[in-house]
Each structure stands twice: as structure tokens, then as C-alpha cells.
Amino acid sequence: MNFYTRKWVKPEDLNAHGTLFGGRLLAWIDEEAAIYTIIQLGTNGCVTKYMSEINFVSSAHQGDIIELGIKAIKFGHTSITLTCHVRNKITQKTILTIDEIVFVAVDDSGKPVKHGRTEITYTDARLRE
Numbered sequence: 186m187n188f189y190t191r192k193w194v195k196p197e198d199l200n201a202h203g204t205l206f207g208g209r210l211l212a213w214i215d216e217e218a219a220i221y222t223i224i225q226l227g228t229n230g231c232v233t234k235y236m237s238e239i240n241f242v243s244s245a246h247q248g249d250i251i252e253l254g255i256k257a258i259k260f261g262h263t264s265i266t267l268t269c270h271v272r273n274k275i276t277q278k279t280i281l282t283i284d285e286i287v288f289v290a291v292d293d294s295g296k297p298v299k300h301g302r303t304e305i306t307y308t309d310a311r312l313r314e
């Protein structure tokens with residue numbers, strides 16, 4: 186799993202308890218997973234379909250640097266399934282895990298479309314095909 190994106194937890198990211206707001210973290214994850222999917226499928230036309238159980242394992246605090254890891258675990262016909270792990274960059278302590286995030290490739294009218302991909306690419310070449 187690659188941890189491409191790092192985030193620095195700032196005051197505007199906190200909840201009423203003074204720790205990282207879960208909704209903010211999920212927004213970061215959804216965007217990261219969407220970008221990962223766009224690179225893997227080579228199309229901007231993809232939407233979030235499903236997220237499995239979200240496990241908030243431990244809190245992050247103001248000033249922490251966290252990193253978001255995403256990896257494709259299954260290529261379907263129109264879908265791609267990802268797994269996600271968020272951890273503290275310094276201590277490596279796990280902050281969150283999501284076993285499955287499913288994105289679906291869609292056409293201009295929003296209907297599922299076959300993406301034709303079967304394996305992970307480690308470059309962004311598909312974006313230029």
C-alpha cells in the first residue's frame with residue numbers, strides 16, 4: 186500500500202473534543218480514493234458507490250501529521266474495490282481502517298460502464314491514453 190497523501194491536522198479540522206473530526210477525515214479519504222480511482226481507471230467518470238464498516242481506531246490531534254494509504258484489491262467490470270489505512274506519519278499508529286471502498290465507472294449520463302482494467306498501474310499513464 187502506498188501512502189501518497191499527508192495531512193497536517195489544524196484547528197479547523199477538530200471536533201468539539203479537540204481531536205480530528207471524523208467527517209473531515211472521511212472527506213479527505215473520499216477525495217484521495219477518487220483520485221486513486223481516476224488514475225487506475227483512466228477516467229474522471231467515476232463515483233463512490235459503497236464504503237464498508239469504518240473503524241476509527243485511534244484519535245489524531247492538532248499538529249499531528251497523518252498519511253492516507255489506498256490500494257486496489259479488486260477490479261470488477263464497472264467497479265473497483267479499494268482498501269484504506271490511515272496512520273500517524275511519525276508514530277505509525279493506526280488512526281482508521283476501511284476494508285472496502287467501491288467506486289463505479291460511469292458514462293456521461295451517470296450509468297455504469299465497463300472500465301476494462303484488471304490490474305494496478307503504478308504510473309499515471311492511463312490518464313493520457
Ligand SMILES: CC(=O)SCCNC(=O)CCNC(=O)[C@H](O)C(C)(C)COP(=O)(O)OP(=O)(O)OC[C@H]1O[C@@H](n2cnc3c(N)ncnc32)[C@H](O)[C@@H]1OP(=O)(O)O
Pocket residue numbers: 215219231232233234235260261262263264265287289291295296297
Ligand atoms: C467521488 C464522489 O463524491 S461521487 C458522489 C457520491 N456518489 C454518488 O452520487 C453515486 C450515486 N449512485 C449511483 O449513481 C448508482 O448507484 C451507480 C451508478 C454508482 C451504480 O448504479 P447501480 O444501478 O447500483 O449499478 P449496478 O447494479 O450495475 O452495479 C455497478 C457495479 O457496482 C457494484 N455494486 C453495486 N452495489 C454495490 C454495493 N452495495 N456494494 C458493493 N458493490 C456494489 C456492482 O457489483 C457492479 O460492479 P461490477 O460491474 O464490477 O460487477
